[in-house]
Amino acid sequence: MTVDSESPIGARPQKVQSAEVGVGILKALAELAPSTSLSKLAEYVGMPASKVHRYLQALVDSGFAEQNPVSNHYALGRSALQVGLAALNQLDVLKIAAPHLMSLRDELNETCFLAVWGNKGPTVVYVEQSLGAVTLVTQIGSVLPLLGSSTGLVFESFLSATETSALRDAEAASLNAKQLKDIATHIDDIRSNGVHQIQGLLMAGVNAVSSPVFAMGNKLVGVVTVVGSASVLSDERQTLAAQRLRATAVAVSERMGGEMPFPV
Incomplete structure (x- = not known):
């Protein structure tokens, strides 16, 4: 068994924690659908807007989120829709x-x-x-x-x-x-x-x-x-x-x- 070198023994690896935060933000986007502002999303998940913004950029880059160029609001992206439809098909x-x-x-x-x-x-x-x-x-x-x-x-x-x-x-x-x-x-x-x-x-x-x-x-x-x-x-x-x-x-x-x- 290997332990993340940047994490103390018994702590959750940094990558796992990051994934959990990202999933939490993705869930929040779904719950605040059809779209939401950065400030409202940050308040909803109880995190600083700057930190939420970093995760949102990663989600946008991967297609799981998208930003409206007019309103600057965020919403679920095409990849999130594909995953959701795959789940519904079950x-x-x-x-x-x-x-x-x-x-x-x-x-x-x-x-x-x-x-x-x-x-x-x-x-x-x-x-x-x-x-x-x-x-x-x-x-x-x-x-x-x-x-x-x-x-x-x-x-x-x-x-x-x-x-x-x-x-x-x-x-x-x-x-x-x-x-x-x-x-x-x-x-x-x-x-x-x-x-x-x-x-x-x-x-x-x-x-x-x-x-x-x-x-x-x-x-x-x-x-x-x-x-x-x-x-x-x-x-x-x-x-x-x-x-x-x-x-x-x-x-x-x-x-x-x-x-x-x-x-x-």
Whole structure:
């Protein structure tokens, strides 16, 4: 066993410490996405700006970070995206759901996406954009409200209370008694039918339909959603989208070894 000549016995080698700091800054860039200033990043990681800047330069040189020449803000670079996508490809639910969502998009010509539960809540990890003249941009990495989106309400319906409690309490604090009662009604309906239709909840003029995906052991592993303009995705068309989306969620769940906790 060799010991770094510049480090005392028992201490962590300097290169290991540097790597850990660099990874910490990279994680901070992800958490402060889509971009952040040097001063805010330094404050976030609790390090001097001069030291953070040195690490950022190394990350930029390696393609893991990039700097906007206009704002001078920093963001994740192409290499970080490639690593992230490689990690996402390890998720069975992403591999299995992708072709189904592609087919659903082709059938409905509406934007379809998959969200998983992340450390900040419902997080979009895969998107099939509508091919129409008007598209609704839903970006990979977007974090959706728990109680203020169709996708989020499905997570709230099937995840354990301990997993959602912090986010739920934070969002519920700004809602009145009627809104909370409406949410409870939505959740009862989702748990009974396995699909949720909503009109203009997250954004005025935008309708959405969401359904859960389960893996073996009836573990919720994701939520699939169809979203579209209220002028198009409404009434009978939204009902059709709900039927097709629910069938898609069932098919993906079956491939994942999961069973729906409601009549299919």
